[in-house]
Amino acid sequence: MTAMAPSRAEPDLSYFLDRTGHVLRTQMTAALAEIGLTARMHCVLVHALEEERTQIQLAELGDMDKTTMVVTVDALEKAGLAERRPSSTDRRARIIAVTEKGREVAHRSQEIVDGVHRAALESLPGDEREVLLRAMRRLVEGHLSTPVEAPQAPRRPRQ
Amino acid sequence: MTAMAPSRAEPDLSYFLDRTGHVLRTQMTAALAEIGLTARMHCVLVHALEEERTQIQLAELGDMDKTTMVVTVDALEKAGLAERRPSSTDRRARIIAVTEKGREVAHRSQEIVDGVHRAALESLPGDEREVLLRAMRRLVEGHLSTPVEAPQAPRRPRQ
DNA sequence: TATTGTTATACTCTATAACTATA
DNA sequence: TATAGTTATAGAGTATAACAATA
Numbered sequence A, B: 001m002t003a004m005a006p007s008r009a010e011p012d013l014s015y016f017l018d019r020t021g022h023v024l025r026t027q028m029t030a031a032l033a034e035i036g037l038t039a040r041m042h043c044v045l046v047h048a049l050e051e052e053r054t055q056i057q058l059a060e061l062g063d064m065d066k067t068t069m070v071v072t073v074d075a076l077e078k079a080g081l082a083e084r085r086p087s088s089t090d091r092r093a094r095i096i097a098v099t100e101k102g103r104e105v106a107h108r109s110q111e112i113v114d115g116v117h118r119a120a121l122e123s124l125p126g127d128e129r130e131v132l133l134r135a136m137r138r139l140v141e142g143h144l145s146t147p148v149e150a151p152q153a154p155r156r157p158r159q
Numbered sequence C: 001t002a003t004t005g006t007t008a009t010a011c012t013c014t015a016t017a018a019c020t021a022t023a
Numbered sequence D: 001t002a003t004a005g006t007t008a009t010a011g012a013g014t015a016t017a018a019c020a021a022t023a
Helices: A013-033 A039-050 A055-061 A066-078 A100-122 A126-141 B013-033 B039-050 B055-061 B066-078 B100-122 B126-141
Strands: A082-086 A094-098 B082-086 B094-098
Touching (some): A013 A100, A013 B100, A039 A066, A039 A082, A039 A094, A055 A066, A066 A082, A094 A100, A100 A126, A126 B013, A126 B126, B013 B039, B013 B100, B039 B094, B039 B100, B055 B066, B066 B082, B094 B100, B100 B126
Antiparallel strands (some): A082 A094, B082 B094
16 A cells, blocks of 8 residues: 655644545445446446447546457447447447347446445535635646656567 | 546636645645655654654555655665664664755755745635635644545455 | 558556564 | 465456458
8 A cells, every 4th residue: 555644843744634535435346346347448438328439538538458358348248238339420430339128237336326425425414515625626627637757668579 | 547527507616626626736736846756755854853753654654655765765765865674672673863955955955845835835826725724724623634435446466 | 741540568666475583 | 374575377357459441
């Protein structure tokens, strides 16, 4: 596990964000697991329901690599929640079509996700909750909008 | 990368926490890298400076595994920032002693960490900042205090 | 030439297992 | 028997490389 938590002058925002994010994620993972979904499967399912989308489009929306998307769609197909269909306009692309069962599961998983979020937010006084959300939005759109690029080591070619 | 970010009824707390936490971590990693430290090295250095501590004690404070601590202390020794010294009371244990250079680096790294946090917090209006911190503290001590245990697959014995 | 989806796999990270030396 | 530290490595997760089909 990660960490960084001593006493110091400046409030330890890193600790607050890492810790709350981590614990919330464990809650979400456990809650979605009860209906056989991962967070990624839920994310793809919901976006695929909104309109006809290809794997690449869904990958971008969920901020995943296209190879990760392959695995996620495999899982959705295996669970009978979605299907790959040829695009009518681009024969390279696959539209991810949500099945009837998938639609039902997506509604249920959305309730689960909302429930986990609601439980956390309702543990705060109403005014604190309001301001917390406003501040988070401001950070996401402002000072914490863009990750600092890390120099990534080039990989040895496949032998 | 992780993600989950559609439009929905309940505010997407997962997205806010994951995203802000991630971006802040990239800022911190980049800033500390300029003086050759990782976040873990900084964390161990600071705690080791406070008082005489063994590897196990430092591991618990930083919420790391003892095997991760071995690697971290190796890095600190290699950089000449800390040394392993035998404990005078327990011959199994090693006290992590910070060198003079280590002390200087720790002060510098603490300034860096504080600076990164300050920059983020100062991007918020004062009243929002206050309430954000209060709310985060409330979550860390309350509804988001304890990770949900994930059932972890038993590992095959070392062959 | 560029892009979609796919397979194979290199790499990183983390923590379990096993071990040595002490307690 | 239990604990501190160590080594080796299993396993999960992620993303790069290479490729086939198509644009």
